[in-house]
Amino acid sequence: MKRQGVARPRRVRVGRAAIGAFVVVIVLIQVMPFYVTLTTALKPKTDLSSRLSLPSGGIHWKNFSLAIADGHILSSIGNSAVVTVATTVIVCVFGALAAYPLARRRTRTNSLVLLGILGLMMIPPLSVLVPLYSLLNQMGGINTYWGVVLVLANMQLPLAIFLYANFIRGLPASIEEAARVDGANLIQVLVHIVFPMLKPVTATVVILTSVATWNEYALSVYLLTDPTKQTIAPAISSFFSVQSSNLGAASAASLLAVLPILVVYLFLQQYFIKGMVAGAEK
Amino acid sequence: MTTTLSTTGRRASTRRRTDRRLGGRRANLLYVPALILFALFTVYPLLKGVELSFTNWNGFSPRSSYVGFDNYLRLLHDANVRKTLANTLIYGVGSTLVQQILGLGLALALDRAMRGRNLARAIIYLPALVSPVVMGTMYYLFFQYNNGVLNDVTGWFGGEKVAWLSSANTALIIVVMVNSLQFVGVSMIIYLAGLQSIPWMYTEAAMLDGADAWQRFRYITLPLLQPAFATSIVLNLIGGLKLFDVIKVLTGGGPGYATNSLSTFISVTYFDAQSAGYASAMGVVLFLLIVVFTIAANTALNRRRMEEM
Known part of the structure; x- marks a missing residue:
């Protein structure tokens, strides 16, 4: 089953990288909502920085x-x-x-x-x-x-x-x-x-x-x-x-x-x- | 001829004996509690709904009268219903398409040896466990006009702010995408199970015969995935056609009535417009729509499977 010791052609390596990138992108998309919800929950209402950034002035638990x-x-x-x-x-x-x-x-x-x-x-x-x-x-x-x-x-x-x-x-x-x-x-x-x-x-x-x-x-x-x-x-x-x-x-x-x-x-x-x-x- | 008869006869009598030993007819009593629940909360409402669809009941008054097919005629001429029906089909067919493409792609990618494969599967599946209401709330943070993630990002590149959820076209696409991404893990897992049930020897034999990767995919993997296709497509179609939660949270059916599905429009018609009879007629249409799509998809996919065998 394993093809050990065979140098893989370049086309296969590019293909593998593309597949890996596809998986990583979808994984990131699936994590994003949770991440953004967390940063939003930990910032005060007055904080208008992007939701992608972590809370800067300490964690805000009041929410x-x-x-x-x-x-x-x-x-x-x-x-x-x-x-x-x-x-x-x-x-x-x-x-x-x-x-x-x-x-x-x-x-x-x-x-x-x-x-x-x-x-x-x-x-x-x-x-x-x-x-x-x-x-x-x-x-x-x-x-x-x-x-x-x-x-x-x-x-x-x-x-x-x-x-x-x-x-x-x-x-x-x-x-x-x-x-x-x-x-x-x-x-x-x-x-x-x-x-x-x-x-x-x-x-x-x-x-x-x-x-x-x-x-x-x-x-x-x-x-x-x-x-x-x-x-x-x-x-x-x-x-x-x-x-x-x-x-x-x-x-x-x-x-x-x-x-x-x-x-x-x-x-x-x-x-x-x-x-x-x-x-x-x- | 006589031998076959006597064997079947013996088999039947063995079956009867087994049956008697296992409790006989009285054992059927065991499913009565379940049937009572179904009769009360599904079958009766379904039949009652058909009856109500021929009345002008407002939902609370003790009085109502039969109006024949008036509600159904009204459905045909109601522009909002036409829009809603089109949206329902977009949600059903759109989500099904996106989920098959992404789900099959992910399954093929994650079927091979890869570092972090199990973690990737677990994360991709995770949103399917979250309530669609919560998912809608979470995605609202992306598509909100002020301070929404998407507008912030386009802003960094000098783009103008877009009112993603206030425009009918973008809002429809967003609902389809949110629903598809939430349940793409389910399709992925169905296809992964399908891929794992394909015996390696077929692939091996094809490799020995000199088939390249595409040929192996086209002539071995794809035909043998037919049961997985049938399962996943039917499941996604039903899920998309009855879509409700995400729409309620993300767009509330708006702007105007532009993103209502039949499900959300039924609740609006019943509780807000107080036209219970009319809402019941929509319920009957929604039910028939799902029955027709499910049967059609099942027949089409199973027939193809038979032909390929």
Whole structure:
């Protein structure tokens, strides 16, 4: 595979340099927003130097305290944590349960059910905004955690069911059959045999669901309008529109919103990329 | 003939026995909770939306009446809707194009041995994990008129300030670019996975036969990447056609209605203009648009794959 000891022709070297330059440019473009947001967040409003330059007169922390005090950013992060954990738990439990019969009993009805569930993934949330909002309004679910959690879980479930069903199909059924013959009931089989084997795919489902829920905006912004209930993405956008004259504070708020994901990504990077591939290869 | 029949018969009875052992029909109860959620929060709203699209409901009054196809006729004559529909297609098709070109390019570049390869992949993918709302806020710092990074840089070279986000054309391009760059890492990773699934022996055999780099790319890599193309293109099309968050933050749909997508226009029509019936009709159009594009892209890409095999 390696072509060692062969002097590379000049054309190949130029080609390699061009490829390297292309990658470096894209990497820089992807880093720039974070860098510029950081410099903006660390400068006072009165500092009109270019956002590309680092703060000159010492670091200015006031934007962060402003984001926390006026933007309710910390409480929004807390709200997002509640909504994300609840949604992810429901998606994992309902998803694994639903996937089991769909993977193991491949009758015509169940194939149709699975196909229908996959079809749900195509529905854009805004296309059902009007009836969904008025339904939740009638149910008293506007500005409640359970309302937004059930709606978001319903949006994330199809992909989770699909991933779980694919994974279960790859597991041998013989252990489950043996346990049944020995007198275990279906629930016991699920709890003691099937669920423990689902750990790898659950990692994928947890990553995909929690990132999507943490970042969700299009529906949360209408379902949670009470500032004390707001999740982070709507909170950022309303703080941004209020603070349009003080982008330092908006930048600080953005950085605070990204921080939790950044920290998790730093430690679990490989899982994220594996999960992404698994989620995409439907 | 008889043997085949008896084997299938035996196989069917084995399957039935297995099925009984695994809980039989009662096991189907396990998907009922999920189906209840779907019925309540997706299927019912979808059907209700179709019904509402034939009414003049304003969104809060208990009274409304059926108006037949009036909302759909109004869509045809509404210049803002025409603009919005065109924008939606630009977002969908534009983002898909940019993401395939950059994503495939990056995957090809980062598939080879290179120093810092893993770091580069991790950084390029990072924006995909950030909320589009935050991404929009971050990019606003670049395109703002006063003190925006882009105007500062052109200023250093003696250029005039440009109102990037107040001009419809540049604002449209900016939205496409921001959305594409944010999710280019996803396309890159799909193509990387596709490249890694191509067995080395094909490339090796082609090299032995004297194929040059371009021929190997054209006749081995490209055809074998078809599944990756299908996945990435369908994913990006859906993402671009339903674009909402970035537009809300970066341009708010403006100047005027110039950068609205169907998604943002639906929310404006429902909450600000209080025409719930009309907004529902747009919702139906958006849904159909995505179904048609997804099915068309899937059929086209899968057919090509069959032909090349």
